Amino acid sequence: SSELTQDPAVSVALGQTVRITCQGDSLRTYHSSWYQQKPGQAPILVIYNKDARPSGIPDRFSGSSSGNTASLTITGAQAEDEADYYCNSRDISANRWVFGGGTKLTVL
Amino acid sequence: QVHLVQSGAEVKKPGASVKVSCKSSGYTFTSHWMHWVRQAPGHGLEWMGVISPTGDARAYEQKFQGRVTMTRDTSTNTDYLELSSLRSEDTAVYYCARDWSMADRGWWFDPWGQGSLVTVSS
Numbered sequence: 001s002s003e004l005t006q007d008p009a010v011s012v013a014l015g016q017t018v019r020i021t022c023q024g025d026s027l028r029t030y031h032s033s034w035y036q037q038k039p040g041q042a043p044i045l046v047i048y049n050k051d052a053r054p055s056g057i058p059d060r061f062s063g064s065s066s067g068n069t070a071s072l073t074i075t076g077a078q079a080e081d082e083a084d085y086y087c088n089s090r091d092i093s094a095n096r097w098v099f100g101g102g103t104k105l106t107v108l
Numbered sequence: 109q110v111h112l113v114q115s116g117a118e119v120k121k122p123g124a125s126v127k128v129s130c131k132s133s134g135y136t137f138t139s140h141w142m143h144w145v146r147q148a149p150g151h152g153l154e155w156m157g158v159i160s161p162t163g164d165a166r167a168y169e170q171k172f173q174g175r176v177t178m179t180r181d182t183s184t185n186t187d188y189l190e191l192s193s194l195r196s197e198d199t200a201v202y203y204c205a206r207d208w209s210m211a212d213r214g215w216w217f218d219p220w221g222q223g224s225l226v227t228v229s230s
Contacts, residue, residue: 031214035153042203042220043153049214086153090215095167097143097215102152 004087004100011106012077020072022087022100030090032070034063037084037102046085047072074105082107110134112204112221119227125192128224130204137185138162141207143217144178144189146200154200158207159187194228201225 004024012018022032031050035043045054047063050070060075070089074081087100115129130142144156156176157168163180177190187204202224205217 029213031210033214033216035217037153042223043205043217044220045216045218048208048216048218049210054218084152088153088155088215088217094170096169097155097158099145099153099155 004089004098006085006087006100006103008101009104009106011108012074013108014079015076017073017075018077018105020074020085020103020105022070022072023068024089024098024100025068026089026092026098027065027068027070029092032063032065033088034070034072035086035088036081037086038082043086077105077107079107081105110206110219112206112219114202114204114221114224117225117227119229120194122195122228122230124194124228125190126194126226127188127190128202128204128226130187130189130221132185132187132206135206138182141209142178142180142187143205143207144187145203145205145217145220147203147223148197148200151200156189156202191226194226196228199226199228 006022034047036046037043046057046061050065051063062073064071084102086102111133113131120126138161141158143158146154159166159178175192180187204221209215
């Protein structure tokens with residue numbers, strides 16, 4: 001089975017750009033998706049199919065992928081972007097899906 | 109508008125079973141798989157399993173094999189997650205999330221239910 005690795009915490013100054021990364025072997029085969037979760041709320045989809053943005057998600061959110069690493073970039077971070085972010089993909093060796101451990105984003 | 113509405117909070121004793129429901133509306137229920145994901149307090153998201161559109165196929169995370177059962181009632185557009193032999197470590201918020209996929213390379217979960225808190229305590 002494969003796992004996805006994320007940095008536990010990242011901080012960014014208000015209005016600056018931040019990149020959150022996710023590493024795992026499955027990302028060489030399958031596209032990633034990203035979820036934002038604020039305290040006490042259910043996760044919401046912010047990026048799917050490695051770089052597609054759902055309607056209603058601000059265009060400051062973007063996704064990319066190279067090799068075994070997927071990235072979520074927030075260009076011009078806002079206070080309301082402070083949240084936990086999780087990556088996800090299908091496992092390469094089994095009929096299962098895996099989440100990264102999550103990254104807590106602090107906007108300073 | 110698509111909605112997934114889950115059942116309310118439950119308190120169970122160790123060794124008991126719990127059944128959480130997730131009622132879908134606003135889309136063709138039998139066109140999508142449904143995933144279940146849980147989140148223990150202060151922890152990350154953990155994938156539990158997925159059920160097929162007609163309910164005739166399932167895939168469970170290995171750690172839950174033997175304790176988890178996912179079913180669906182297509183007449184009421186409702187999915188069910190049952191977890192047995194509960195222990196304190198099963199205390200968590202349980203989410204249902206609709207599956208999307210594209211070209212056998214990308215999968216994603218959207219939308220999610222609001223979550224159902226299950227507390228296991230003696």
